[in-house]
Amino acid sequence: MRENTGKVVLVGAGPGDTGLLTLKGEKYIKQADCLVYDRLSSPQFLSMAKAGCELIYVGKENHKHVMKQDAINELLYEKSKCHELVVRLKGGDPYVFGRGGEEALYLVERNVDVEVVPGVSSSVAALAAAGIPITHRGIAKGFQVITAHSRKDEEADIDYSLLTDETITCVFLMGLAHVKSIAAGFIKAGRREDTPAAVISNGTLAEQRKCIGTLADIGEKIEKAKLTSPAIIVVGDVVSLNDRLDFFEKRPLFGRKITVPYIETMAGTNELISKLQQLGADITPVKTGIIKPIIIPDFINKIRSADWILFTSKNGVKSFFYNLDLAGADIRLIANARFAVVGKATEKELAKHHIKADVIPMEQTGKGLADAMKLCMPYAYGESDDNISDKMCKVCIFSAKEASPDLEAGLRDFCDLEKIDAYVNEQAYESIPESIGNSISEAVFTSASNVDRFFDMLSDNAYVETAYSIGEKTTAALEQYNVGKIVQADDSSYEALVNKISN
Numbered sequence: 001m002r003e004n005t006g007k008v009v010l011v012g013a014g015p016g017d018t019g020l021l022t023l024k025g026e027k028y029i030k031q032a033d034c035l036v037y038d039r040l041s042s043p044q045f046l047s048m049a050k051a052g053c054e055l056i057y058v059g060k061e062n063h064k065h066v067m068k069q070d071a072i073n074e075l076l077y078e079k080s081k082c083h084e085l086v087v088r089l090k091g092g093d094p095y096v097f098g099r100g101g102e103e104a105l106y107l108v109e110r111n112v113d114v115e116v117v118p119g120v121s122s123s124v125a126a127l128a129a130a131g132i133p134i135t136h137r138g139i140a141k142g143f144q145v146i147t148a149h150s151r152k153d154e155e156a157d158i159d160y161s162l163l164t165d166e167t168i169t170c171v172f173l174m175g176l177a178h179v180k181s182i183a184a185g186f187i188k189a190g191r192r193e194d195t196p197a198a199v200i201s202n203g204t205l206a207e208q209r210k211c212i213g214t215l216a217d218i219g220e221k222i223e224k225a226k227l228t229s230p231a232i233i234v235v236g237d238v239v240s241l242n243d244r245l246d247f248f249e250k251r252p253l254f255g256r257k258i259t260v261p262y263i264e265t266m267a268g269t270n271e272l273i274s275k276l277q278q279l280g281a282d283i284t285p286v287k288t289g290i291i292k293p294i295i296i297p298d299f300i301n302k303i304r305s306a307d308w309i310l311f312t313s314k315n316g317v318k319s320f321f322y323n324l325d326l327a328g329a330d331i332r333l334i335a336n337a338r339f340a341v342v343g344k345a346t347e348k349e350l351a352k353h354h355i356k357a358d359v360i361p362m363e364q365t366g367k368g369l370a371d372a373m374k375l376c377m378p379y380a381y382g383e384s385d386d387n388i389s390d391k392m393c394k395v396c397i398f399s400a401k402e403a404s405p406d407l408e409a410g411l412r413d414f415c416d417l418e419k420i421d422a423y424v425n426e427q428a429y430e431s432i433p434e435s436i437g438n439s440i441s442e443a444v445f446t447s448a449s450n451v452d453r454f455f456d457m458l459s460d461n462a463y464v465e466t467a468y469s470i471g472e473k474t475t476a477a478l479e480q481y482n483v484g485k486i487v488q489a490d491d492s493s494y495e496a497l498v499n500k501i502s503n
Contacts, residue, residue: 005080005112006033009087010094010104012119013037015129017204018044020120028117033083036076038090045089054083069099073106080112091230093119097147097173121145123171126203126232130210131246132239140169140238148175148182148233155181160189169236176201176231180219186235187215196239201227206282208249212242251280252502258282259436259443259464261454263289263425266318271345272446272494279502284435287428288453293319294401294421299327302420303334307393308373310340312366312407314349316398317341319422321353331355342369342407344493364492365471366403370410377414398422402449404473425449432457444468444497448477455481470497 009028014020021029029035029048037046039059046055058067058075067075079086094100094116107114123145127134134143144163148156155178163170163186175182179199187193193216200210213221215235248254258281262270273283296302296319303309311317324330331353341347341357343364350357359376361368377393393415397407401421411417436458443464445451451474455462465484469475471492478486489496 005077005110006082006084006086007113007115008076008080008107009085009115009117010100011087011089011117012093012098012100012121013042013045013089013091014120015092015122015125015204016042016202017125018042020125020204021045022117022119025117025119028085028087029089032085032087034079034086036072036079036086036088054079069102073103076103077107077110077112080107090119091122093121096121096123096145097149122203122230122232123173126200126208127171127234127238129204129208129248130198130200131242131244131248132198132200132234133241133245134169134171134234134238136238136241139167139241140236141167143169143171143236145171145173148172148178158182158185160185160191163235164190166191166195166237169234169238172233172235174230175233176222176227176229179222179233182233182235183215183219191215191235195235196237197233197235198239198242199227199231199233201229201231203230203232204248206254206277206280210242210249212239249280251278254280256281257284257441258501259284259286259440261286261288261443261445261450263287263291263447263450264428265291265315266293266322266423267314272444272497275494275498276444276501279498281501284433286433286436286454286457287430288450288457289425289428291315291423291425293322293423295326296323296420296422299323300329300333302418303337303396305394306334306337306396308340308395308415309334309337310342310369310373310395310397310399310407311346311350312342312369312397312399312403314346315400316422317346317349317353320398323422340369340373342366344495366406367410370407373411374414392416394418396420400425427453438462440464442466442468442501444501445474445478446470446494446497448473450474451477451481468497468501470494 011025011028030050032049032053034054035049036056036058058072076086076088088103090098090100092098104114124134172182195215197215197218198210198212199222202208209227211222211225211227258276260273260283262285264287273285277283338358339355340359341350347357347360359372361372395411395415395417397419399422401424408419438459438461445467463482467478467483467486469478469486469488475486475488487500489500
């Protein structure tokens with residue numbers, strides 16, 4: 001008879017890259033009441049957890065255990081008594097040397113409902129990111145995945161006489177400290193000394209590094225390279241393909257460490273960070289603020305009479321529809337209104353709600369939007385320049401509470417204007433990541449407030465060698481601090497900013 005316990009789901013988080021988490025795994029992480037995670041999980045996975053989710057770190061690394069395996073088993077059982085859904089988040093796949101089987105058996109024996117969500121194994125993914133296909137027609141007809149660790153955290157007792165088939169790729173997990181002895185074991189068993197071998201550290205992540213050699217010299221090469229765990233060892237002729245299939249490390253920003261102070265938006269994700277990571281950059285995010293929507297009093301009456309609705313950012317659009325839903329209304333309420341946006345990103349956000357912007361300025365600033373609006377204002381009622389109505393257009397601006405006054409100043413004399421505080425940009429009181437020292441090689445800034453908040457978090461003698469700025473006001477703010485070189489985007493968009501960073 002089953003006890004009164006919740007469900008425990010073992011979720012494979014994949015090799016490290018958050019994009020390689022399965023959709024099913026993400027769903028369970030977001031639903032979890034308790035999340036038990038290990039050292040290999042990216043911090044970004046934790047941000048997926050819902051508010052109030054209990055987070056428990058039980059990370060394991062070589063010779064260092066926050067919690068022994070027996071204690072983890074018991075922890076999962078005890079937490080299943082307290083929560084409806086407990087997620088055990090494990091690097092790679094739970095059943096590929098992840099001790100997932102031990103945890104599952106322990107729970108099943110105690111009548112706990114268990115499910116396993118497979119993950120992308122680093123034994124395959126890390127090789128692919130290093131340009132090494134684990135199988136290849138005419139070179140490798142199969143593969144073996146072997147742990148280089150015993151249950152007592154010592155080198156595993158491996159019978160290398162069973163690994164002499166040169167058409168089989170051999171992959172070793174958790175064996176960085178034993179590379180020399182593994183290579184020696186192969187050679188002693190009869191494998192050629194010139195058999196290609198590789199060691200891949202932090203596979204699929206921006207800080208990925210690899211060492212290519214042969215069984216004869218791979219041990220010395222990794223010592224000089226000073227690779228760190230987690231690392232994977234691969235032995236086989238497929239290693240020779242790495243220089244031709246190395247797409248991951250050939251991305252334009254691969255190897256560049258870039259600090260990105262950011263403001264958490266209502267979307268939860270940061271488009272700029274995602275773009276830079278896709279190009280291979282090693283990003284250190286620093287949260288300086290958080291965007292929160294404002295509940296707008298008398299919202300329906302404010303917009304019902306509006307001739308124009310203006311948005312100065314994507315967050316303004318999000319807050320608008322947040323309040324529309326909150327009021328129990330729909331887009332029929334704004335059927336007679338026309339729309340203007342400050343730029344392309346805001347235009348795309350508005351289009352998600354099936355509304356096309358009537359005005360998009362060439363200059364993506366508040367002043368640019370004001371100038372564009374002045375040109376079309378006389379036609380709000382379908383009248384010509386010779387017969388402009390005395391009645392002024394009702395214009396509602398949805399913007400940040402602390403928004404720049406440029407747009408208001410440019411329109412006040414031409415319309416019945418109402419600025420509506422749609423969201424607030426609050427400062428985030430978080431400590432600076434330990435990885436950031438006093439000297440920062442590259443940093444990217446998307447607003448003046450971001451600049452001020454970031455430098456307030458740093459020590460007085462902190463120095464940024466190169467700062468990338470999204471526009472004039474951000475540049476002006478950067479000029480007040482200890483910055484070596486400022487590179488400003490050609491226009492105020494993420495696309496233009498990324499182009500400057502990439503060139």
